[in-house]
Amino acid sequence: MVDYKSLIDELVGKEDSRKQLTSAQLVEASIRRGEGRLTETGALTANTGKYTGRSPKDRFVVEDSVSQNKVDWGSVNQPISQEVFDNLFKQVMNHLNRKEEVFVFNGYAGADDKTRIKLRVINEFAWHNMFARTMFIRPQTKEEGLEIDPEFTIVSAPRFKANHAVDGTNSEAFIMVSLEKKIILIGGTEYAGEMKKSIFSIMNFLLPEQGVMSMHCSANVGENGDVALFFGLSGTGKTTLSADPHRDLIGDDEHGWNADGVFNIEGGCYAKAINLTEEKEPEIFNAIKFGSVLENVVLGDDNVPDYDDNALTENTRAAYPIDHIPNARIPSKAGHPKTIVFLTADAFGVLPPISRLNRHQAMYHFLSGFTSKLAGTERGITTPQPVFSTCFGSPFLPLHASVYANMLGKLIDKHDVNVYLVNTGWTGGEYGVGRRMDLTHTRSMVRRAISGELELNEFQKDPIFGLSVPVKVSGVPTEILMPRDAWESKEAYDEKANNLKQQFIDNFKKFGDAASEIEEKGGFTA
Numbered sequence: 361m362v363d364y365k366s367l368i369d370e371l372v373g374k375e376d377s378r379k380q381l382t383s384a385q386l387v388e389a390s391i392r393r394g395e396g397r398l399t400e401t402g403a404l405t406a407n408t409g410k411y412t413g414r415s416p417k418d419r420f421v422v423e424d425s426v427s428q429n430k431v432d433w434g435s436v437n438q439p440i441s442q443e444v445f446d447n448l449f450k451q452v453m454n455h456l457n458r459k460e461e462v463f464v465f466n467g468y469a470g471a472d473d474k475t476r477i478k479l480r481v482i483n484e485f486a487w488h489n490m491f492a493r494t495m496f497i498r499p500q501t502k503e504e505g506l507e508i509d510p511e512f513t514i515v516s517a518p519r520f521k522a523n524h525a526v527d528g529t530n531s532e533a534f535i536m537v538s539l540e541k542k543i544i545l546i547g548g549t550e551y552a553g554e555m556k557k558s559i560f561s562i563m564n565f566l567l568p569e570q571g572v573m574s575m576h577c578s579a580n581v582g583e584n585g586d587v588a589l590f591f592g593l594s595g596t597g598k599t600t601l602s603a604d605p606h607r608d609l610i611g612d613d614e615h616g617w618n619a620d621g622v623f624n625i626e627g628g629c630y631a632k633a634i635n636l637t638e639e640k641e642p643e644i645f646n647a648i649k650f651g652s653v654l655e656n657v658v659l660g661d662d663n664v665p666d667y668d669d670n671a672l673t674e675n676t677r678a679a680y681p682i683d684h685i686p687n688a689r690i691p692s693k694a695g696h697p698k699t700i701v702f703l704t705a706d707a708f709g710v711l712p713p714i715s716r717l718n719r720h721q722a723m724y725h726f727l728s729g730f731t732s733k734l735a736g737t738e739r740g741i742t743t744p745q746p747v748f749s750t751c752f753g754s755p756f757l758p759l760h761a762s763v764y765a766n767m768l769g770k771l772i773d774k775h776d777v778n779v780y781l782v783n784t785g786w787t788g789g790e791y792g793v794g795r796r797m798d799l800t801h802t803r804s805m806v807r808r809a810i811s812g813e814l815e816l817n818e819f820q821k822d823p824i825f826g827l828s829v830p831v832k833v834s835g836v837p838t839e840i841l842m843p844r845d846a847w848e849s850k851e852a853y854d855e856k857a858n859n860l861k862q863q864f865i866d867n868f869k870k871f872g873d874a875a876s877e878i879e880e881k882g883g884f885t886a
Contacts, residue, residue, distance in 0.1 A: 362449060371456055371482065371778065372462075372464050376462065381418075381492075381493075390406070395487045399663050399664070400664050400665075402652075403654050403680075404487060405657055407550075408549075409550045411533060412551065412673035414557060418533040419438065419536075420438045421439060422442055423442070424442055424538065428486050430565075431539075432564075432759055435507060444527065447528075448534065448547070449545055452515060452520050452547055453515075456517055462483065464480065464483075464504070465480070466480050467479050467498055467499060467508070467627070468499070468508075469496060471623040471627075475570055475572055475618065477563070478512075479508075479512055480508070480512075481516070484557065485550070488552050495628040498681075512542045513542065514544045514546065514555050514559070515544070516546040516555060521533075521548045522737045533548030551655075556626070557755070559685055563614070564758055568763050568767065572616045572618045572763070576613070576752055576753030577598065577612055577613075577614075578613060578615075579697075580602045581694040587622055589701065590703055591726070592703030593731045595705060596704060597705075598628070600631070601701070603644055603685060604803075605687060608688065609687060609689060610624050610689050611676035611692050612629040617624070617771060620695075621693065621695040622694050622696070624693070629644075629680055629685070632676065633667050633677055640799055641799075647678075647684035648678050651684065653680075654679075655677040655679070698778065698809045698810075700779045703784055704730050704751065704784070704785065705785035707745070707786060707791040708856050709787055709789050709790045709847075710787065710824075711781070711843060712783060712825075713783050713797055713836070713840055714781070714829070715825075715827035716814070718828075720882030722779040723882055726768060727750055727875060728748055729752045730747075730749075731746075735745050738779065740874065748864075761871075762875075778815065780809045782802065783843075788846040794847075814830055817831065817832070825861060829842055864883070
């Protein structure tokens with residue numbers, strides 16, 4: 361039997377274990393060890409090798425006494441035996457014990473004191489520990505951090521490669537979650553985002569059991585306390601649209617919703633950096649300074665980041681502490697939402713740029729979770745691909761989708777929330793023919809939705825999808841509001857739109873009778 365705690369305590373207690381280092385110390389260690397370089401603004405930049413995005417086929421949940429009857433097993437939550445986990449854990453610990461240095465960070469997940477969990481992150485790389493320090497909630501003092509008795513521990517050893525033929529993995533990489541032992545074991549991949557998303561999966565398991573909704577969304581709040589949530593998969597605009605200079609940022613990716621309101625799960629932001637400009641996204645651009653981490657961003661002359669260079673990947677990333685955003689809400693909590701925005705990057709180019717959803721349509725689109733996987737967010741994705749990701753976050757949901765959907769439906773009803781579907785993808789044609797939605801137009805539509813201005817507008821019904829589309833929006837060209845008008849070939853639009861409609865219908869069949877009322881009243885067969 362493996363004594364997990366003793367092995368971890370022994371590793372952490374070694375003289376060469378670097379515990380609770382500051383950003384400056386971790387930057388120094390990263391450069392000394394040849395892991396990264398500093399940009400002209402002081403951000404640390406590192407490359408992740410061939411793993412430039414999440415590796416979902418290499419993610420497993422240990423089938424044990426805690427997970428066995430609760431986890432929604434399948435292609436997302438792949439089961440792995442305790443024996444396989446134990447064997448790899450011992451190998452990884454031996455690997456780390458041979459290292460001259462390991463790096464340890466203790467912190468928290470969850471800005472709400474009643475539901476936060478205490479974390480420990482053990483890293484082979486100094487820059488990974490810097491990432492953890494950036495993305496999770498940092499203790500107020502070093503002494504506080506050292507005294508944390510962790511409830512969950514991440515052990516990350518990127519240079520340990522599994523022998524999949526012997527070790528029971530699918531490849532050299534593995535991300536294994538043990539809910540019983542409260543350990544996340546990562547090896548073979550240098551992509552730092554695996555740590556962040558593994559803790560999000562843990563919170564998605566724990567929070568609903570406490571009656572708290574867990575959400576893959578960003579959130580901000582206006583001066584009058586009007587909270588807005590932005591649901592969406594990576595690359596759909598959560599981080600970009602929530603970073604609004606006129607509103608306080610609560611968080612950019614992961615939140616909980618309890619009896620008091622909304623709270624951030626993290627202490628940092630993780631933005632896509634490809635094609636980043638100060639003109640279009642000033643808050644994010646200026647947040648990338650000392651204390652931030654860039655992944656796979658090519659540096660040009662004088663160590664200036666070239667955000668347009670996708671030579672390493674389309675999925676270039678910037679991780680920065682939330683307080684690098686001048687208008688961040690600290691602590692990262694606010695009241696109940698007034699507006700919810702579902703974000704989709706429609707590669708077909710047939711969904712309206714904004715449409716209002718009634719309660720049943722909101723549930724339909726939440727369960728459908730339609731978007732397009734954008735290049736680089738997962739291994740092997742090089743062009744946008746249409747995908748249905750339940751609850752706009754199925755890769756991170758250990759419980760059945762109905763748990764999250766039912767909780768959201770009740771909260772929408774209880775707090776009388778307005779819900780909108782916003783297409784940040786293509787218009788005037790599909791990917792490769794049309795063009796990406798103009799960010800200034802999207803911002804204008806979203807701001808008017810949040811302010812309540814759109815509720816006073818006249819709406820027209822989209823004939824194919826049955827969505828309520830505003831007749832006009834100030835500052836937005838009228839011809840893009842109804843997507844068919846933006847296409848040169850109306851016949852081509854009709855064909856693509858009906859094709860996507862059928863994909864929605866086919867996808868929803870997997871929910872069966874449990875969601876029949878939602879499909880009847882909110883779906884495209886209505």
